Amino acid sequence: MVAKSDTAIMLMNLGSPDSTAVPDVKKYLLEFLMDKRVIDYPWLLRKILVGGIIVPNRAANSAEAYSKVWRADGSPLIALTKQLQTALQHDLEIPVEITMRYGNPSPQATYEKLMKEHPNLKEVILMPLYPHYAMSSYETAVEYAKEVYKKKNYPFTLKVVEPFYDRPEYIEALSESMRPYLDQDFDHLLFSYHGLPERHIRKGDVTGSHCYKVNDCCHVASAAHKQCYRHQVTITSELVAERLGIPRNKWSISYQSRLGREEWVKPYTAGLFETLPKQGVKKLLIVCPAFVSDCLETLEEIAMEGKHSFISNGGDSFTMIPCMNTHPTWVKTVALLCKEEMAQYA
Structure with missing residues (x-):
C-alpha cells in the first residue's frame, strides 16, 4: 500500500473491451469509433456510418480476433498496462494508477479512486502512453481526461506529459x-x-x-x-x-x-x-x-x-519484435518523464 500522497501519476492507454463477448466488443467499438477525433465526420453521419454499418459488420469478427490474443488475466493491453503500473510503482514513492480512453477504468473512475485514497491530493501527472501526437490517439486521450477533470471540478491540478517521440x-x-x-x-x-x-x-x-x-x-x-x-x-x-x-x-x-x-x-x-x-x-x-x-x-x-x-x-x-511493455529502460523512461512534470522535482 502506497502512503498517502499529494501527487499521483495516471498512465493512460487506449483501452479494450471488457471481454471477448460480442456485446462487450460492440459497446467498445461504438465508444471508440463514435469519437469525433477518430472518425471526424458530423455527428449524424458518424452515427449512421458507425452504428448502422461499421459496428454491426465488424463486431463479431473483432470479437473473434480478440479471442485469439485474450489472456488468462484479460485483455493484453490492460494486463500489460497494469504490469507497467506495478513496475513503475517499484521505482516511485507516489501512487501510480491506470486509466483508459475507451472502456474501463475510465478517467472519472481513476480520479475518484485517487481522491478517495489520497484526500490531500494536489497534483496528478497524466502520462498518455502515446509517443507520437495524433488527433485520434494522443489528442483525444488528453482532451477527454481534461474534459472529465474540468466537469467534475477536482481540487488537484492536472499536468500532462507531452509526446516524447524524439526524447x-x-x-x-x-x-x-x-x-x-x-x-x-x-x-x-x-x-x-x-x-x-x-x-x-x-x-x-x-x-x-x-x-x-x-x-x-x-x-x-x-x-x-x-x-x-x-x-x-x-x-x-x-x-x-x-x-x-x-x-x-x-x-x-x-x-x-x-x-x-x-x-x-x-x-x-x-x-x-x-x-x-x-x-x-x-x-x-x-x-x-x-x-x-x-x-x-x-x-x-x-x-x-x-x-x-x-x-x-x-x-x-x-x-x-514485442512492444516495450515493461522493459526496464522503458520503465525508467516513464518515471523520468513523469518526474519532470512534478512540482517537487521542479
Whole structure:
C-alpha cells in the first residue's frame, strides 16, 4: 500500500473491451469509433456510418480476433498496462494508477479512486502512453481526461506529459528493447505504425501550408511538426535506426490498420507483406513503435495475420519484435518523464 500522497501519476492507454463477448466488443467499438477525433465526420453521419454499418459488420469478427490474443488475466493491453503500473510503482514513492480512453477504468473512475485514497491530493501527472501526437490517439486521450477533470471540478491540478517521440531516453528504451532481435539474420526491418487518414495530417497542420504541400515536408523545419504524426514517426524511426546501426537501405516505414476507403498515410503495411517477398525480402523483422504495450493490433493483426500474409506470399521468416511493455529502460523512461512534470522535482 502506497502512503498517502499529494501527487499521483495516471498512465493512460487506449483501452479494450471488457471481454471477448460480442456485446462487450460492440459497446467498445461504438465508444471508440463514435469519437469525433477518430472518425471526424458530423455527428449524424458518424452515427449512421458507425452504428448502422461499421459496428454491426465488424463486431463479431473483432470479437473473434480478440479471442485469439485474450489472456488468462484479460485483455493484453490492460494486463500489460497494469504490469507497467506495478513496475513503475517499484521505482516511485507516489501512487501510480491506470486509466483508459475507451472502456474501463475510465478517467472519472481513476480520479475518484485517487481522491478517495489520497484526500490531500494536489497534483496528478497524466502520462498518455502515446509517443507520437495524433488527433485520434494522443489528442483525444488528453482532451477527454481534461474534459472529465474540468466537469467534475477536482481540487488537484492536472499536468500532462507531452509526446516524447524524439526524447533520447525514449529512443534508448525502444532501441534496447529491439536490440536482442537484431542478432538474427534478417533482410529488412519494417517500422509499422498505426495508420490514419491523410486528411488528419492536413487537418492537424497548424500552418495550413506545410504537410503534403512542401517537398520532403517531414524534414523541412516547420511549426506543423509539433502536431504532425507522420513527421514524428519518421524521426523516431531514423533515430532508432541510427542508434542501432541499421543501414538506411535495410529499413523502412509503413502504416497499418486502415479503415474505410479514403486515402490513408502510405505505404500500407498489408500491401508490403505481399510485395516485399517478391522484391527479395525473405526474412522480415517488424516493430510497431506507435504502441508501447502489445495489443490486438500487434498480436493479432501483425504477428498472426501479417505473418500469414508474408509467408503466403513467399517470405521465409517473420519476426514480430514485442512492444516495450515493461522493459526496464522503458520503465525508467516513464518515471523520468513523469518526474519532470512534478512540482517537487521542479
